Amino acid sequence: MRWRSPxxxxxxxxxxxxxxxxxxxxxxxxxxxxxPGPGFFPIWYGIVMLVLSLVLVFTSExxxxxxxxxxxxxxxxxxxxxxxxALMKALGFAISFAALTYFVVAVMYRRPPLVALATAAAIVGxxxxxxxxxxxxxLP
Amino acid sequence: MxxxxxxxxxxxxxxxxxxxxxxxxxxxxxxxxxILPGLGPPATIAMLLPLTALMNPAGAIIMLAGIYxxxxxxxxxxxxxxxxxxxxxxxxxxxxxxQLARKGRAGxxxxxxxxxxxxxxxxxxxxxxxxxxxLARLALAFSSPEYFALMALGLAMVVLxxxxxxxxxLLAMLVGLWxxxxxxxxxxxxxxxxxxxxxxxxxxDFVVVAIGVFAIGEVLxxxxxxxxxxxxxxxxxxxxxxxxMQDMRxxxxxxxxxxxxxxxxxxxxxxxxxxxxxxxxxxEKAFSRRRLQFGTGVIEGVAAPEGANNSETGGALVPLLxxxxxxxxxxxxxxAALVLWGFKPGPLFISENPSMFWGLVASMYIGNVxxxxxxxxxxxxxxxxxxxxxxxxxxxxxxxxxxxVYSVSGSLFDLGLLAGFGLLGYVMRKLxxxxxxxxxxxxxxxxxxxxxxxxxxxxxxxxxxxxxxxxSAAMLACAALLLLIPFFARLNAWRLRAMEEENK
Numbered sequence: 328m329r330w331r332s333p334x335x336x337x338x339x340x341x342x343x344x345x346x347x348x349x350x351x352x353x354x355x356x357x358x359x360x361x362x363p364g365p366g367f368f369p370i371w372y373g374i375v376m377l378v379l380s381l382v383l384v385f386t387s388e389x390x391x392x393x394x395x396x397x398x399x400x401x402x403x404x405x406x407x408x409x410x411x412x413a414l415m416k417a418l419g420f421a422i423s424f425a426a427l428t429y430f431v432v433a434v435m436y437r438r439p440p441l442v443a444l445a446t447a448a449a450i451v452g453x454x455x456x457x458x459x460x461x462x463x464x465x466l467p
Numbered sequence: 468m469x470x471x472x473x474x475x476x477x478x479x480x481x482x483x484x485x486x487x488x489x490x491x492x493x494x495x496x497x498x499x500x501x502i503l504p505g506l507g508p509p510a511t512i513a514m515l516l517p518l519t520a521l522m523n524p525a526g527a528i529i530m531l532a533g534i535y536x537x538x539x540x541x542x543x544x545x546x547x548x549x550x551x552x553x554x555x556x557x558x559x560x561x562x563x564x565x566q567l568a569r570k571g572r573a574g575x576x577x578x579x580x581x582x583x584x585x586x587x588x589x590x591x592x593x594x595x596x597x598x599x600x601x602l603a604r605l606a607l608a609f610s611s612p613e614y615f616a617l618m619a620l621g622l623a624m625v626v627l628x629x630x631x632x633x634x635x636x637l638l639a640m641l642v643g644l645w646x647x648x649x650x651x652x653x654x655x656x657x658x659x660x661x662x663x664x665x666x667x668x669x670x671x672d673f674v675v676v677a678i679g680v681f682a683i684g685e686v687l688x689x690x691x692x693x694x695x696x697x698x699x700x701x702x703x704x705x706x707x708x709x710x711x712m713q714d715m716r717x718x719x720x721x722x723x724x725x726x727x728x729x730x731x732x733x734x735x736x737x738x739x740x741x742x743x744x745x746x747x748x749x750x751e752k753a754f755s756r757r758r759l760q761f762g763t764g765v766i767e768g769v770a771a772p773e774g775a776n777n778s779e780t781g782g783a784l785v786p787l788l789x790x791x792x793x794x795x796x797x798x799x800x801x802x803a804a805l806v807l808w809g810f811k812p813g814p815l816f817i818s819e820n821p822s823m824f825w826g827l828v829a830s831m832y833i834g835n836v837x838x839x840x841x842x843x844x845x846x847x848x849x850x851x852x853x854x855x856x857x858x859x860x861x862x863x864x865x866x867x868x869x870x871x872v873y874s875v876s877g878s879l880f881d882l883g884l885l886a887g888f889g890l891l892g893y894v895m896r897k898l899x900x901x902x903x904x905x906x907x908x909x910x911x912x913x914x915x916x917x918x919x920x921x922x923x924x925x926x927x928x929x930x931x932x933x934x935x936x937x938x939s940a941a942m943l944a945c946a947a948l949l950l951l952i953p954f955f956a957r958l959n960a961w962r963l964r965a966m967e968e969e970n971k
Contacts, residue, residue, distance in 0.1 A: 337898050337900070344642070345641075348645060351659070352659075358928065361924060362921075362928065363919070363924075364654075364655060364657075365655050368648065369648055375637075376642075379641070383635070383638065400690050401688065401691050404686075404687060405687055405889065408683070412882050412883060428866075431690075432858045435858070436693065436856075446858065458870055462518065462521070465874065466873070467873040467879065
C-alpha cells in the first residue's frame with residue numbers, strides 16, 4: 328500500500344513545511360516601494376517545495392519500504408545524546424558526556440563496565456586537557 | 468600579479484614555519500580521516516572550523532585544504548585493504564584495489580594509488596593556478612543578475628548530486644534555502660521563521676547544520692552495525708609497496724586520464740570527485756587492451772580513479788575561489804570558512820587576497836609532496852588506524868562536534884539544534900535524500916535571495932533583467948538544461964551508476 332511508503336510520509340511532511348512557509352511568507356510584504364519584500368523569495372520556494380513534495384507523495388511506489396535494520400541502535404544513541412544535552416546544564420559537560428560515552432561503550436558495543444568506565448574517563452580527561460587547558464576553548 | 472610572481476609570493480607564505488606546520492597537520496589529519504570509514508572531510512572540516520577562528524586565516528585555509536585533499540589519499544587505503552571506501556571519492560578504487568590485495572598485491576595497489584594521487588593532484592594544482600586568475604578577471608563584469616544566474620546554475624547542479632530521485636535532491640535544496648532564510652531579513656529587519664525564539668533572530672549558524680548533518684548523522688548511521696570490519700594485512704617494507712616498472716608502464720594512460728578528467732569534472736560545480744573517479748575508471752576501461760580483466764585486480768583500475776579524485780580538488784577550488792560558488796558539501800564548508808574569517812570569495816578574491824590564494828596554491832604543491840612521503844613508507848602505520856576501536860572513535864567525534872558548535876556561539880540552544888540536525892542527517896540517509904544539496908542551498912540561499920532582490924530593484928521589479936543580459940541569460944539557460952538531464956536516458960544512466968556506486 329502506498330501509505331506504507333517512506334516517500335509518501337516524507338513527502339507529506341515536506342508538503343506541510345512548504346505550506347507553512349507559504350502561509351508565513353504571506354504575512355510579510357511581497358513588494359515594497361524599494362523592491363521585493365521579505366515575503367517575495369520564501370513564497371516562491373515555498374510554492375515549489377509544496378508542488379515537489381506533492382509530486383513525491385503521488386509518485387511514491389507501492390511496496391517501497393525503507394531499510395530500518397539497525398535503526399533502533401541509531402535512535403537509541405541519538406536519544407542518549409539528546410538526554411546528555413538536556414542534562415548538560417544541570418550536571419556539566421564532564422558528567423553528562425562521560426555518561427553518554429559509557430552508554431555507547433557498555434550498552435551499544437557490549438564492552439565490560441570497567442572498560443566503559445575507563446574509556447569514558449579517558450576521553451573526558453583528554454577533552455579537558457586539549458580544549459580548556461591547551462587551546463583555551465570553553466567546554467559546554 | 469602575474470603567475471610566476473604570484474607563485475613566488477605563495478611559496479614565501481606557504482614555507483613560513485607556522486604555515487608549513489599547518490599544512491602538515493592538515494594532510495596528516497586528512498590521511499587519517501580518509502582512512503577512517505564513517506568520518507569524511509566535510510564532517511572533519513566542519514568540526515574543526517570553529518577552532519580555526521583562533522588561527523591566522525592563511526594557515527587555517529592551508530590546513531583545511533590539506534584535510535580536503537589529504538583525505539583522498541587516505542581513502543584509497545581503506546578501499547584496498549577493507550573493500551570499504553574510506554571516503555566517498557574512493558569508492559571506485561574498491562573494485563580493482565581490493566582484488567589486487569586479495570591476490571597479495573596490496574603493496575603495489577597502495578603504492579600506485581599514492582603515486583597516481585601525487586601526479587594528478589599536482590596537475591590539478593597547476594591547472595588551478597593557470598585557470599583561476601583569468602576566470603576571476605572575466606567574472607569581474609558580473610553584477611547582481613549574473614550572480615543570481617550563477618547561483619541558480621550552482622543550485623541546478625544538484626541534479627548531478629541527486630541520488631535516484633531528482634525530486635528528493637531538489638526538496639533537500641529547498642529545505643537548505645528555507646534554513647538560510649531563518650532570522651532577520653537584512654533589507655527590512657523583518658524577523659522570519661523564528662518561532663518567537665530570540666536565539667533564531669541572527670539565523671542558524673552554518674556550522675551547526677554542517678556538523679549535525681555530516682558528523683552526527685554519519686556517526687548515527689555507522690552505529691547501526693555492531694561488528695567492526697577486518698582489514699587485510701599491509702606488506703612491510705618500502706620495497707613491497709613500490710609498484711613494478713611494468714605497473715608504471717601499464718598506468719601511463721591512467722595517470723594522464725585521471726589528471727585531465729578529474730580537473731575538468733572538478734571545475735563543474737556539483738559534479739564532485741565520486742563522479743570524476745567513476746568517469747575516469749570508465750574511460751580507462753573503455754580504452755584498455757585488457758578491458759575484460761577490469762574488476763579482477765587491474766593496476767590501472769586503481770591509478771585512474773585515484774588520480775581523478777585528487778585532480779578534482781584543484782578543479783573544485785576554481786569556482787569556489789573565483790566565483791564564490793561551491794560545488795560540493797566540502798567546498799561549501801570551505802566557503803563558509805572563508806566568510807567566517809571575513810573574506811568574500813568571488814572575482815576580487817585573488818587580487819584582494821594574493822597571500823591567501825597563492826599561499827594556498829603553493830601549500831598544495833608542498834602538501835602533495837608531504838602526502839607522497841607519508842603514504843608510501845608510512846602506509847602500514849596509517850593502516851593501524853583501521854584497528855582503532857569504533858567505540859572510542861564515535862564518542863570522540865560526538866565530543867568534538869559538541870565543542871565545535873559550542874565554541875562558535877557559546878549557546879546550549881545551538882547544541883539542541885545540533886542534535887536536531889544530527890537526526891535530520893541520519894533520517895535523510897535512511898530515506899535516500901542527499902545531504903549535499905541541503906548544504907548548498909543553505910550556503911547559497913542568503914546570497915541568492917540578496918542577488919535576486921538587488922536585480923529586481925535595479926529593474927524596478929521586472930524579471931526580464933535576468934534574461935536580457937547575455938551572461939545571465941546563458942547561465943540560466945544552462946541551469947534549465949541541467950534540470951533536464953534526468954530526461955536524457957543515456958546521460959542519466961551514467962549519473963545514476965556513479966551515484967549507485969557511491970551509495971554501495
